[in-house]
Amino acid sequence: MTTAIYSHPDCKLHEMGQWHPECPARLQAIEDQLIASRIDRFLDHRDAPEADIADIERVHTANAIARVRENAQSLSDSEYYPLDADTILNRHSWKAALRAAGAAVAATDAVIAGEIENAFCAIRPPGHHARPDEAMGFCLFGNVAIAAKHALEVRGLQRVAIVDFDVHHGNGTEEAVRGDERVLMVSFFQHPFYPYTEIPQIPPHNMVNVPVPAYTMGDTVHQLVTEKWMPALHAHRPEMIFISAGFDAHREDDLGQMGLVEADYAWITQQVMNVAKQHAQGRIVSCLEGGYNLSALARSVVAHVRVLAGID
Ligand SMILES: [Zn+2]
Numbered sequence: 001m002t003t004a005i006y007s008h009p010d011c012k013l014h015e016m017g018q019w020h021p022e023c024p025a026r027l028q029a030i031e032d033q034l035i036a037s038r039i040d041r042f043l044d045h046r047d048a049p050e051a052d053i054a055d056i057e058r059v060h061t062a063n064a065i066a067r068v069r070e071n072a073q074s075l076s077d078s079e080y081y082p083l084d085a086d087t088i089l090n091r092h093s094w095k096a097a098l099r100a101a102g103a104a105v106a107a108t109d110a111v112i113a114g115e116i117e118n119a120f121c122a123i124r125p126p127g128h129h130a131r132p133d134e135a136m137g138f139c140l141f142g143n144v145a146i147a148a149k150h151a152l153e154v155r156g157l158q159r160v161a162i163v164d165f166d167v168h169h170g171n172g173t174e175e176a177v178r179g180d181e182r183v184l185m186v187s188f189f190q191h192p193f194y195p196y197t198e199i200p201q202i203p204p205h206n207m208v209n210v211p212v213p214a215y216t217m218g219d220t221v222h223q224l225v226t227e228k229w230m231p232a233l234h235a236h237r238p239e240m241i242f243i244s245a246g247f248d249a250h251r252e253d254d255l256g257q258m259g260l261v262e263a264d265y266a267w268i269t270q271q272v273m274n275v276a277k278q279h280a281q282g283r284i285v286s287c288l289e290g291g292y293n294l295s296a297l298a299r300s301v302v303a304h305v306r307v308l309a310g311i312d
Contacts, residue, residue, distance in 0.1 A: 001117035001282070003309035004110060005034075006103035008048040011124050014096030016088035017080060021255060021292040022124065022138040030122050030288075033298030039311050044116060048103030048123065050095070051146065055105050058149040059142050059176045061133045068140050069094050083135045097125055097140040100287075104147035104242075107285045111240065112155050118276075118284035118308050120245070120301070126289040128170035128244045129195055136172060137195055143287045144242045145176035151240050152182050161186065161238035163229070163272050165265070166246020166289040167256030169209065171197045173244060178204045184236040186229040188212050188221060190249070190256055208232045214257035218264035221249075225271055233275045240283040241276045243269075247291030247300040255292045262303035269307040284308065 012024040034040040056065055071081040072094035081089040100123035107119035127144055129137030144162055151157045162177065164170040164187035174197075177183040184206050191199065191211030199211055210224050233241075247265065249258035276284050286308065291297035 002044045003042075003305065004044040004046050004107060004116040004119040005122055005305070006046050006048045006107050006119055007122040008099040008103070010092060010095045010099045011048070013092035014125055015090050015092070016138070020086070020088070022126065024124075025294060026291065026297060027122055027124060029294040029298040030301045033302050034305065037302045039302065039306055039309065042309055042311055043305070046106070048099040048121070049106050050098035051101035051105055055146050055150050056101055056141055058153060059132055059145045060130070064133050064135065068097060068135060087135050087138055087140070093125070093140065099123065100125055100127065101141045101143050101146045104143040104285060104287050105150050108147045108151050108155070108240070111283045111285055112151065112157070117282050119286065120305050120308060121285065121287040122301070123288055126246070127287065128164060128166060128173045128246070128289050129168070130172040131175055137168070139172060142172045142176055144244050145173045147285055147287070148177065148183060148242050157239045158182060159236055159238050160240045160242065161233055161236055162242045162244065163187070164244035164246070164289075165249065165268055166244055167249035167253070167258055168194055168246065168290060169197045170244050171195045174207060174209065178207060181206060184232060184238065185209065186232060188224055190214055190216070190258055193256070212258070215259060217259040218261060221260060221264060222267060225268060230271065230275070234278070237279045238275070240280050240285070241272055243272060243284060243286035244289045245286045245304060246289030247297050250291070250293060250296040250300055252293045252296035253291065255290065262299050265300045266303040266307050269304050273307060
């Protein structure tokens with residue numbers, strides 16, 4: 001069984017301005033490092049299709065979808081359209097967003113069909129801040145939430161889990177799945193920090209989202225994964241696991257102030273693999289979220305994919 005990597009050239013055409021950290025070079029850096037580390041040749045490279053609108057509509061309102069489509073399609077080559085201060089469209093953004101969500105859905109289908117064991121989607125725009133009714137925080141559509149709903153409602157799975165290790169809280173994903181008994185979401189995130197979600201005293205019971213202070217290091221994260229994520233994941237017995245794989249909790253990433261390194265991402269990935277092997281026939285679809293230091297991002301993706309693909 002193989003690990004697939006889904007991507008598409010359209011994902012590099014979406015671009016939010018020269019100054020913007022969520023830039024096309026992120027995907028190039030990942031591709032380069034997969035080649036340099038010699039694991040590229042062990043992966044099944046697949047082109048991301050465009051998502052069906054019906055899949056996106058399981059998470060987003062028609063209005064939110066139309067706002068991205070109509071504004072992006074009205075732009076000329078050099079124009080931008082800001083949805084908010086740091087979430088910006090160019091004329092390729094609609095297609096890129098369709099490919100990003102489409103990658104997650106196609107990977108889900110391929111994993112459930114048994115064509116591949118697991119997949120990493122090297123995609124942008126990222127998704128976990130995108131709220132059901134509005135784009136937010138560099139994110140247009142909630143790729144992971146869309147794929148999770150597809151697995152449940154189209155492919156008939158009963159229970160799935162979402163693991164989010166981005167430095168930021170996946171507020172959009174949480175909004176999309178909060179209260180849905182079929183979904184367990186586990187995460188950690190720097191707090192207080194963007195997107196400044198209010199942390200309820202009593203969290204919804206399908207959420208194990210653990211806030212941690214700035215400068216939290218890998219050993220603390222290992223402990224919270226072991227003590228908080230693992231019992232909840234085993235109790236939920238997911239039939240498939242989705243990962244919001246953001247790498248901006250890396251110590252070299254200036255958008256976050258946490259202290260993870262490549263070995264921590266490898267360790268977390270192995271823990272998730274163990275749960276997937278026990279309950280979910282190994283089924284994992286991992287989607288790129290944040291990660292803005294190009295070198296740290298690319299090295300961390302290699303560490304993550306190496307574990308997914310079982311390459312020593
Ligand atoms: Zn992030």
